[in-house]
Amino acid sequence: MHSDIARVLYSYEQLEQRIAELGAQISADYKGKSILAVGILRGATIFYADLVRNISCDVRFDFMAVSSYGSTTVTTGAVRFLKDLDTSIEGHDVLIIEDIVDSGLTLTYLTEALRQRKPASIRVCCLLDKPSRRKSPLVPDYCGFQIPDAFVVGFGLDFAEKYRNLPYIGVLKPEIYL
Numbered sequence: 001m002h003s004d005i006a007r008v009l010y011s012y013e014q015l016e017q018r019i020a021e022l023g024a025q026i027s028a029d030y031k032g033k034s035i036l037a038v039g040i041l042r043g044a045t046i047f048y049a050d051l052v053r054n055i056s057c058d059v060r061f062d063f064m065a066v067s068s069y070g071s072t073t074v075t076t077g078a079v080r081f082l083k084d085l086d087t088s089i090e091g092h093d094v095l096i097i098e099d100i101v102d103s104g105l106t107l108t109y110l111t112e113a114l115r116q117r118k119p120a121s122i123r124v125c126c127l128l129d130k131p132s133r134r135k136s137p138l139v140p141d142y143c144g145f146q147i148p149d150a151f152v153v154g155f156g157l158d159f160a161e162k163y164r165n166l167p168y169i170g171v172l173k174p175e176i177y178l
């Protein structure tokens with residue numbers, strides 16, 4: 001384990017097992033359809049790669065980037081598009097794939113913005129959810145795990161761009177970010 005990690009919340013094996021379940025559920029729900037999987041850079045990349053390999057429907061890839069917290073751990077509420085999609089989503093079944101829903105402000109803004117582009121449907125799949133910190137009424141359609149209010153890293157999630165490559169979800173030691 002990395003020395004900046006207080007404890008492991010979910011091991012690689014636990015994550016893979018849950019992602020396989022999510023993939024099976026999504027495959028059943030979208031049976032016969034084609035999914036436009038929209039990954040939110042950069043945190044969702046690892047989850048995205050594992051999830052799409054567990055989906056049996058046709059999947060097309062696209063990615064977007066929105067402003068994140070930078071090097072602090074609290075939200076500013078301001079969301080900026082840093083990179084837009086490369087493809088049109090009009091008429092497509094869009095599945096937004098995100099690493100974690102915290103205040104919910106990012107995904108509320110994003111889903112509203114994408115809805116203007118007239119997709120056939122739009123759903124949200126997140127690996128982690130911290131419902132206790134919600135500031136908007138967003139409820140993900142698919143969620144890997146609900147977690148308590150702790151700052152977590154690994155499996156794509158970062159603090160100041162570090163720890164994304166850890167193969168597990170761990171709670172960061174508070175002395176690292178306080």
Ligand code: IMP
Binds near residue numbers: 099101103104106107
């Ligand atoms: P929201 O708008 O507050 O829901 O922000 C969600 C975004 O905040 C996620 O996509 C992450 O980039 C970041 N975030 C929130 N909580 C954590 C955490 O515990 N670890 C790492 N990043 C987090």
Ligand code: MG
Binds near residue numbers: 043
């Ligand atoms: Mg993110």
